[in-house]
Amino acid sequence: MEHITKRFPGVLACDDISIHVGEGEVLALVGENGAGKTTLMNILMGLYQQDEGRILINGEEVRFRGPEDAFAAGLGMVHQQYMLVPNMTVTENVALGYQQAWKPLKLDLKMVRDRVIEISEHYGLQVNPDAYIWQLSVGEQQRVELVKTLCLGARFLILDEPTSALTPQETDELILLLKRMKDELSIIFISHKLNEVKALSNKVTILRHGKVVFNGETDDYSPQEIAALMTGHEVQLPENKEPDMHGAPALVLKDVCVRSDRGFLALDGLDLTVHEGEIVGLAGVSGNGQRELAEAINGLRSVERGTITFFGVNLANKNPYYVIDHGMGYIPEERNVEGIVPPFAIRENFILKDSDRERFSHLSFLKKKSIEENAKRLRDDFDIRCPGTSTSAGSLSGGNIQKVILAREITRAPKFLIAVYPTRGLDMGAIEFIHRELLKKRREGIGILLVSEELDEIINLSDRIAVIYKGKIQKVLPHAEANRRNLGILMAGVNEDE
């Protein structure tokens, strides 16, 4: 790829990027969130069209109008968010791209099925061709993605953050597998986890703000050097190094059972206690009940059994208003559709939970002036970059949206805070800011339940770490005893004590 440029409204996603991959090579494409890695790969796959630049394969310029052209050229991509239709079988999912099987008047599923079996045996990737996607675990779905891509004839594999949803052990397996496969294939491996980059790749290219900032042989550099190049400056994320100062129990969950949208028990007898003045990190592969837990506490999901005691009051099956009124602060998982009302102005979003209170309204008429003053103050205090307080919140960037939510939740003076994936998809600057604010709240004696899939974040910030697996707390570890390895084992559902 040479001199690729791609613009999005208000953003230059790729700015004159050139990369080069040889046969049998593994190139690691490294960079922060929003650096343009995924966009670049989507261009390579024909999903986006570049505004400038060209793509060469074996020295010949190619122009992909869509992914089918890329498949034909032997390219294949495993997207970060798996591209599998959940209510179809593995075979049907492969058939979607397997045009040889598209006979007129008939879809030759048998042919596709045979191909799936052939490929999975060849590479040692075990999949059941007749299973429905929704029945499979995340790790199995990834194998399906790999098989699917290989079935379509990929000799050049692009993997977009393949390990982000895996436990550390599953990650190790994947890396072993890819090492075997690189004899036959060329691979581009997108990641921001540097140990994986070191383990797998021969070459590394670092992107920052849509530009290539570094090209080199992986073996010549240490993870620390690559990290510094990736962020552009030495970012030292804050750590929780202060002494234990926890107070009385603030939030006590006992034997909580909650059903998911699909009707199965997402929380199955969960017990957890968080005290005042401590951060409890909830580690786990996403989809093990984290969302349901946060929603149940905040009155957004009904509780089938068990109690949620919050400073002596049971919150189970109360409405959200009641929970908010008792001093709960909540940074929700889906910041764009849950944390803010997107078309509302920033100042209107700041009063989402408080429009009734005397501070912002009188006899149910809104006080325009105090709403505006409040908005200006929060904007300045939290450094929210926006044209004005009447800008619609939905038009802000992810980091600024998260700051709007954080500002609202923190300044409401809550007695407790639940933060669900608070830094997902944000850049280092915003992550640092949010971590500092959370630690500040802890110092003020507020209990925080931090749900995250980033183990570093959890280890850095938490006083205690609880691991959730299939709706139950596997184990609670004090900060001193937790490390990536033992957390990973617990996240995979193995409890060594038993």
Added chain:
Amino acid sequence: MDFVVNLLAMCVPFSVALLLASIGEMFNQRAGVFNLGCEGVMAMGAFIGMLVPFMIGKGGEVANYWNYLGILAAVMVGALLGLFFGLIVVTFRAPQGIAGIGLQMFGVGTAGTLFRHFVGGTQSVVGIPNSPVPLLSKIPVVGDIFFNHNLLVYFAFLFVPVAWYILFKTSWGLKVRAVGTYPRAADSMGINVNKTRYQALMLGGALAALSGAYLSLAQAKMFSQSLIAGRGFIAVALVYFGHWHPVQIMGGALLFSLAQTFQAAIQGLGINFPYEFAVMLPYVLVIVVLSFTSRNQTTSPSALGKPFNREIRT
């Protein structure tokens, strides 16, 4: 006994309009597009269907094959309207619910305008005659219920397994289902999401128009501005009721037409019952059915109603 046989023998042809429109809407929704304009497309189909034989025969009798030309014209207009709706909701990504209301008003209004101009007032047409199936129609009871109808009735019921086959056994059906459930995945596999949706909309529009033409040419044998009477909306509701599956939709269509025939039957029996309440019955039934089925819609195509834009990540 005769009463029941008559009721059922009426119920089967009455269900055809709902069945065809509903199967069409099923294809729309399976591809992720909610077309509330079905009523308008049906009105256009009904009008065009009767207009062609009416104009050719100058209001008098015409040979039967002209009726089929009318149907063909109606089907083409229906597909065109589907294409038009695609332009609005697929290419321009307009919100589908309200755009569908617009299409409904446009279709009903245009059919009404053209009808007033070309036909004037209510005029009956000869319409499509019954074609009893040889031998089978002679079977007592069953023959009258199933095998003594016009060709469109047989076509509609034969189309149910065909629709099932298209949806679940062909590559196009696979694409339609993928596009309606997870368009991003379909896109990443090189499937043209918008094109597939356009195709589904054209098929849906053609079927809705066919259903309208059936009403004007085979069932009522005339066109009036209140001919469709909400059947387009009922057809949309039937898709929910039938869980996006052709066979279940057929069951729903039969159930609803039973409610409609019930009204006619009551009048036939001379029971003194305000007919307005009998007419209400299918509409009430829709609301009742939706109340029971809307809450747990896990089978619905998950991208239903959501426009697809490759460049916006979700």
Added chain:
Amino acid sequence: MKMSRTFKFVYKLGIMLVAALAALLMASIILWMIGADVSQTFYTICFLPLTKTLHMTEVLIRAIPLCILALGISIAYRSGIINIGAEGQMAMGVLAFTAVALAAPDLPRPLLLPMALLAGVLGGGLWGFIPGILKAKLKVSELLSTVMLNYIAAQFYTFCLRVLMLDPAEKMTGSGTPQSMRLTANIELGRLSGRLHYGLFIALVLAVLVYLLMWKTTFGYKMRAAGSQDRAARYGGINVSKYLAISMIISGGFAGLAGGIEIAGVHRRAIEGVTNNYGFSGVVVALFGGLHPAGIVPASFLFGLLIYGSTLAPTRVGVPANIVQVMQGLIIIVIVTAQMVLSNKYLEARMCRRWNALFHKQKEVA
């Protein structure tokens, strides 16, 4: 990328012009098909009614129910529920209004008229409450339930006029027109000129009230939040179901009131076809008015004009009055489409680059 003000203005204006032209073109095609004189037809529908006072009053008496209905529809729409059942709600309002007027014809006007209007509000409100609660509690699509309730209300309306409220005079003569007897003078709204009645002021006052309610109170704030993003509203402690149901009661109440006013001001008896497709037109007016009272008031005048103008069309230019429905359908489609195009930032950015390339090339080089 910088977007100049000129570009933004030209861009928006351009899209709106293209949209308007597209709608005009399509309506013209239909007119051409029936061999009508296109320009003469548009003149008859859009300008002729403005030339005479009598015509103007007729336009206004159509604008009054449209305005009230559209205000109600906009409240519901802002709260996240598309009410296309105003037709039925209006019919139920008319029935409730008529029932009160028939039941107590001897009450003095200051008592009877408000009572009857209130009954209209309640009748319409109840009919609006049904789809509201069905959506809030059972997730029944309001698009389908309101349409079904329209058909049910229409049947019930005919039944009442034909059986329960039938004018005794009709029974005597046996002509059988289903309509109620002429109601007592105590329910009549005064008239300004021609058939134009004081309902005009009621509509304008309601417009101001709706503005205050939706944009100046916590109640309106919560309704708008629930409508804009229900998940965020629920997260913020707002009882979304409650506000959905309330907004539909208000919306239906407005429709019922419009029905009552229509009887009190214009017809003075319940007649067939009183709703005159106003319920669907109201949706168009609400959208055309940008779901805001300041836009709905002029929009209702415009559509009053179209609806009245189309009644002139059959005799003047030989175009069936149904043409107004065609135009309304096209207008809805064009509005929602143009809105989506306007909010498409990708397209805007792309056009902006073209624009800059066209006009600023020399500057860049320099």
